[in-house]
Amino acid sequence: MTIWILGATGRTGREIATRVAARGGTPVLVGRNADRLGKTAADLGLDDVLVTGDLPGAIAKYRPTVVVNTIGGYAETAVPIARACLPGGHYVDLANDLVAMPRLLALHEEAVAAGSTFVTGAGFGVLGTEAVVAYLSAARPTPSQVRVDALPSVAIEGGRLGEALAQSIVSGLTSGGLRFENGQMIPTRLAADPREHALPDGQTAKSAGAPTGELLAAHLSSGAPDVVATSGLMPTARVVRAVLPLAGSLLRIPALRRFAVRRMAAIEAKPAPRPREHSWGHAVVTWADGTTREGWLRAGDAMDFTSSAAAETAVRLARGEGRAGAYTPAQALGAELAEAAGGTFVICQP
Numbered sequence: 001m002t003i004w005i006l007g008a009t010g011r012t013g014r015e016i017a018t019r020v021a022a023r024g025g026t027p028v029l030v031g032r033n034a035d036r037l038g039k040t041a042a043d044l045g046l047d048d049v050l051v052t053g054d055l056p057g058a059i060a061k062y063r064p065t066v067v068v069n070t071i072g073g074y075a076e077t078a079v080p081i082a083r084a085c086l087p088g089g090h091y092v093d094l095a096n097d098l099v100a101m102p103r104l105l106a107l108h109e110e111a112v113a114a115g116s117t118f119v120t121g122a123g124f125g126v127l128g129t130e131a132v133v134a135y136l137s138a139a140r141p142t143p144s145q146v147r148v149d150a151l152p153s154v155a156i157e158g159g160r161l162g163e164a165l166a167q168s169i170v171s172g173l174t175s176g177g178l179r180f181e182n183g184q185m186i187p188t189r190l191a192a193d194p195r196e197h198a199l200p201d202g203q204t205a206k207s208a209g210a211p212t213g214e215l216l217a218a219h220l221s222s223g224a225p226d227v228v229a230t231s232g233l234m235p236t237a238r239v240v241r242a243v244l245p246l247a248g249s250l251l252r253i254p255a256l257r258r259f260a261v262r263r264m265a266a267i268e269a270k271p272a273p274r275p276r277e278h279s280w281g282h283a284v285v286t287w288a289d290g291t292t293r294e295g296w297l298r299a300g301d302a303m304d305f306t307s308s309a310a311a312e313t314a315v316r317l318a319r320g321e322g323r324a325g326a327y328t329p330a331q332a333l334g335a336e337l338a339e340a341a342g343g344t345f346v347i348c349q350p
């Protein structure tokens, strides 16, 4: 029942390993540098480590029960690592973009045939919004429209931003804006539809349209043909929104993209407390007869929720609780996974 944490020296890898151990799982810290890995193991008080430069090869050889991928670059890394878990091994990642997630989900039939469960998007944005959609639409017909808003609040640890996170930010900008209309994903303006939310705790937060995994997860978990998704991480200021499409086009040029990732990865962030007490996932679900339901998922720090969501998913898969196939987290394990990760549903009365 071993749970391998790939990228164990990184920010999320360390947190997930600690949370897996706290939930009674057996984490193995996996990395490519023996010194960094040894230091992480000593810091965390965990003994099982594996140094390897060939992740798919090591997985195929040692057959861990579950692999948690926190090395990032999911559009390229997820499929070979997930396939190495077949047959019977399970896979979890924290992807949140519309290139990587569809590639992993396309392995559904292979995973079913091999008795493996693959979960992509086991982080705050995807789980925090799709769980609200699933909660609101449970035991009801397929809705006609869904709107989701991911409003994370995150404390900044300080230190280098790092390549894995920089790659995720840049890939979000290059895909342009997207939404679902009549069941098809269609282009829209990046940072479209800015809005200010009155949060259930009395505070406010802003968000704007974002081409993130929340959009796909809300569509898959509800079946709704029309879906829009916004994120609190998108800029809402008019002047910044005006230049975003141009910045996104420029970053599609490979050399500029590599340069931007390198420069962004080297940024030294200053430590800062989280701006609001709560992170919120929000959904508004509408049916063809005009019925509308609205709800929220309240969590603390979004990074803490992400680490707990990934650890909880891994431990449940290790216990054999997942269905075979490739899914988003609430599709694989139900909306209550979000509660087990530290969230609380707040449903608005009609």
Ligand SMILES: NC(=O)c1ccc[n+]([C@@H]2O[C@H](COP(=O)([O-])OP(=O)(O)OC[C@H]3O[C@@H](n4cnc5c(N)ncnc54)[C@H](OP(=O)(O)O)[C@@H]3O)[C@@H](O)[C@H]2O)c1
Binding pocket: 006, 007, 008, 009, 010, 011, 012, 013, 031, 032, 033, 036, 070, 071, 072, 073, 074, 094, 095, 096, 121, 122, 123, 124, 125, 161, 162, 163, 164, 165, 168, 303, 306
């Ligand atoms: N969906 C969400 O809510 C969410 C939340 C947080 C993070 N994430 C995503 O999760 C990923 C990890 O984020 P992070 O902040 O933990 O990053 P990080 O601190 O930079 O850690 C990345 C880890 O991956 C390892 N690594 C990177 N490239 C590798 C490669 N090619 N082969 C083997 N190991 C490699 C690094 O090892 P070395 O020490 O050897 O460099 C490090 O241990 C990112 O893609 C990020 O966007 C998603």
